[in-house]
Amino acid sequence: MSENRLMVEATGLTKGFGSASTRLEVIRDLDFVVATGEMVAVVGPSGVGKSTLLHLIGLLDRPEKGRIVLDGVETDGLDGAVRAGLRNRSIGFVFQHHHLLDELDALDNVALPLRISGRGSRDARNRAAELLDSVGLAERTTHFPDQLSGGEQQRVSVARALAMGPKLLLADEPTGNLDRDNAERLFQLVTELHLKVGLTSIIVTHNEEMARRCDRIFRLAQRSGLSENVREI
Ligand SMILES: Nc1ncnc2c1ncn2[C@@H]1O[C@H](COP(=O)(O)OP(=O)(O)O)[C@@H](O)[C@H]1O
Ligand SMILES: [Mg+2]
Numbered sequence: 001m002s003e004n005r006l007m008v009e010a011t012g013l014t015k016g017f018g019s020a021s022t023r024l025e026v027i028r029d030l031d032f033v034v035a036t037g038e039m040v041a042v043v044g045p046s047g048v049g050k051s052t053l054l055h056l057i058g059l060l061d062r063p064e065k066g067r068i069v070l071d072g073v074e075t076d077g078l079d080g081a082v083r084a085g086l087r088n089r090s091i092g093f094v095f096q097h098h099h100l101l102d103e104l105d106a107l108d109n110v111a112l113p114l115r116i117s118g119r120g121s122r123d124a125r126n127r128a129a130e131l132l133d134s135v136g137l138a139e140r141t142t143h144f145p146d147q148l149s150g151g152e153q154q155r156v157s158v159a160r161a162l163a164m165g166p167k168l169l170l171a172d173e174p175t176g177n178l179d180r181d182n183a184e185r186l187f188q189l190v191t192e193l194h195l196k197v198g199l200t201s202i203i204v205t206h207n208e209e210m211a212r213r214c215d216r217i218f219r220l221a222q223r224s225g226l227s228e229n230v231r232e233i
Contacts (some may be wrong), residue, residue, distance in 0.1 A: 106127055111124040
């Protein structure tokens with residue numbers, strides 16, 4: 001386990017898109033701090049910058065200003081390859097759409113990040129089988145994405161996100177495409193794995209009820225930065 005008390009320490013983040021006259025500033029001078037082990041919800045209206053924030057924290061994009069320290073590591077000065085390595089090892093992503101590869105079955109989809117990182121085929125597949133078991137899909141390992149329900153596809157995505165043993169889980173509206181029952185099951189699964197694996201989790205959601213079940217809720221408001229709404233636990 002990490003000895004850092006803070007998993008995410010982002011300060012003074014500014015990020016916009018376009019240039020000069022077409023520039024749209026999405027995030028301005030934003031501070032966002034998440035303690036190690038926390039499960040935090042990020043909420044706010046569509047277009048407010050939730051995904052942009054997650055992309056910055058997940059090292060998928062760079063802020064124009066500000067700094068991001070992840071588990072004690074200052075990320076701003078790192079070059080692309082080092083950032084990619086840190087991202088692959090330390091951060092798991094789940095998106096609204098599953099982004100599974102159609103031509104691979106569930107087992108190989110989950111094994112893929114392990115194979116890319118150089119793990120042998122048998123080892124990667126054994127680990128993938130364990131992960132699929134942990135998301136309740138031990139019986140679905142040879143199913144292809146189009147043979148799985150939406151809820152099952154998202155559970156495979158969660159297994160894949162955890163393949164490399166990340167410390168930080170970033171989920172961008174992970175239940176956004178699911179019906180109520182499946183959304184609830186997926187959220188419960190993420191909550192269980194958060195505790196069991198010892199993750200720090202940041203979950204973007206439009207579901208207020210799920211947000212309230214997180215340790216804290218961050219509300220992202222249009223152009224006024226992030227306002228923090230602390231819920232006692
Ligand atoms: N790569 C991009 N290029 C240009 N504009 C973008 C890009 N990504 C996001 N935006 C714009 O930034 C704003 C915030 O987007 P986003 O972070 O996706 O919002 P949210 O996830 O809260 O719905 C939107 O107006 C969106 O159109
Ligand atoms: Mg979004």
